[in-house]
Amino acid sequence: MKEQALLRRSWKLWWQRVRERTVLRRPLAHIYHLIGGHIYFQTLSAAVQLDLFTLLGRRGPLTRADIAGELKLAEQPARILLLGLATCGLLRRKNGTYTATPLADQLFNRDRPRNVADVVLWQHFINYRALAHFHEALLANRNTGLAEFPGDEPTLYQRLAHNPALEKIFQDAMEAISRQSNHLLAEAVAFGQFRRLLDVGGGNATNILRLAQRHPQLKADVFDFPSVCAIARERIRAAGLADRLGAVEGHCFQDEFPAGVDGILFCHFLTIWSPEQNQALLCKAHRALAPGGAVLIFNQMQHDTEDGPLSAAMGSPYFLTLATGVGMLYTWNEYEQWLRAAGFTRVLRRALVRDHGVLIGLK
Ligand SMILES: C[S@@+](CC[C@H](N)C(=O)[O-])C[C@H]1O[C@@H](n2cnc3c(N)ncnc32)[C@H](O)[C@@H]1O
Numbered sequence: 001m002k003e004q005a006l007l008r009r010s011w012k013l014w015w016q017r018v019r020e021r022t023v024l025r026r027p028l029a030h031i032y033h034l035i036g037g038h039i040y041f042q043t044l045s046a047a048v049q050l051d052l053f054t055l056l057g058r059r060g061p062l063t064r065a066d067i068a069g070e071l072k073l074a075e076q077p078a079r080i081l082l083l084g085l086a087t088c089g090l091l092r093r094k095n096g097t098y099t100a101t102p103l104a105d106q107l108f109n110r111d112r113p114r115n116v117a118d119v120v121l122w123q124h125f126i127n128y129r130a131l132a133h134f135h136e137a138l139l140a141n142r143n144t145g146l147a148e149f150p151g152d153e154p155t156l157y158q159r160l161a162h163n164p165a166l167e168k169i170f171q172d173a174m175e176a177i178s179r180q181s182n183h184l185l186a187e188a189v190a191f192g193q194f195r196r197l198l199d200v201g202g203g204n205a206t207n208i209l210r211l212a213q214r215h216p217q218l219k220a221d222v223f224d225f226p227s228v229c230a231i232a233r234e235r236i237r238a239a240g241l242a243d244r245l246g247a248v249e250g251h252c253f254q255d256e257f258p259a260g261v262d263g264i265l266f267c268h269f270l271t272i273w274s275p276e277q278n279q280a281l282l283c284k285a286h287r288a289l290a291p292g293g294a295v296l297i298f299n300q301m302q303h304d305t306e307d308g309p310l311s312a313a314m315g316s317p318y319f320l321t322l323a324t325g326v327g328m329l330y331t332w333n334e335y336e337q338w339l340r341a342a343g344f345t346r347v348l349r350r351a352l353v354r355d356h357g358v359l360i361g362l363k
Helices: 011-021 025-035 037-049 052-059 064-071 075-087 102-108 117-127 130-140 144-148 156-160 164-179 182-188 206-214 226-238 275-288 310-323 332-342
Strands: 091-094 097-100 196-200 219-224 245-249 263-267 294-300 346-351 356-362
Touching: 011 025, 025 037, 037 052, 037 075, 037 102, 037 117, 052 064, 052 097, 052 102, 064 075, 075 091, 097 102, 102 117, 117 130, 117 164, 117 310, 130 144, 130 310, 144 310, 156 164, 156 310, 164 182, 164 206, 164 226, 182 206, 182 356, 196 206, 196 275, 206 219, 206 226, 206 245, 206 263, 219 226, 226 245, 263 275, 275 294, 275 332, 294 310, 294 332, 332 346, 332 356
Parallel strands: 196 219, 196 263, 219 245, 263 294
Antiparallel strands: 091 097, 294 356, 346 356
16 A cells, blocks of 8 residues: 555545535534533533532632542543533633633632522533423423422422422522522612512522612512422521511412512513413412502513524423423513503513513503
8 A cells, every 4th residue: 555645635625624614613513512412511510510610710720630639530531521611612721721711710610709500500400301301391291301300299399399409409590590680680670669579489589689688678578388488588587688578488379469569579480380370470460469569570581573582492491391381481572461461551671681681560
């Protein structure tokens, strides 16, 4: 065999390589993300579980050997992990050392105030296996992914009450999602005008805590299941706000909303339920409020053109497959129609950040 003649020049090869490095580069990367999404996610999830981004934030830049030593990983697994993270754009490699990219540092370093490390843990420990049932859920039109959690209740929220560790992971993640924009909700709405708010499905009180810190006159209560109210009360007590904030145990479809509130807040709550259930909840809120009262809806919004954003497209399968089997991220217009049908005569809208927005219906 002649070595010089073994490799041939090929215009076809040259042209294909040029195309893959230019016009096809982004579309091909996108397809890789789709086909290997589970691997990309597990790469990120492993880094978050190992708390690598916090380590790099405190001690970086670090070499591969330093990182392996700190994380107690053998050399080959450390190499595989760092290759994945650098290739995904989460780490930067320079002169043999690694640092987190600025966005990865902001989002996954636990020392950063609006990090979403807990959202990654929620995706890993609660959603990941359940979402493998998506195809089945589409065909059955119900939350077949709930089979991953013991119990016979129809929603994830009720089944989490059996497992305090998972319930904490869930509530911490909700808090991290809310934290992305609830500080701007507190800016955008004059909560000082309300005497007492009811935060339906208020979880660990993350939203009323933020609102009460910004508006010193505001009084508010979470309305949620007993196991969640216990977490909320503890958070409220730790924040020293028990004189203004509280938690009321209840089931939003079985119990009336408490009297004497002039604002009813639904934070990341109407995404859980079907259009008919949302209509019923907004009618119930209208009945509970005195004239002049208001209902507020705060969550990620789908564009009225029904073509995004990504958060709406990626979030909706979770509600069908796992949470309740009936919810999704609805459009601004749908919320507005339900508010008007419930009797709210004036409806206001304000877009916030991270695809969140707030709608206010005035009675
Ligand atoms: C998606 S989380 C939102 C938590 C919080 N509002 C936030 O924005 O971070 C939904 C909350 O609704 C509560 N929930 C679910 N079903 C409920 C029901 N039927 N009645 C009252 N609360 C409920 C859950 O326990 C959970 O805390």
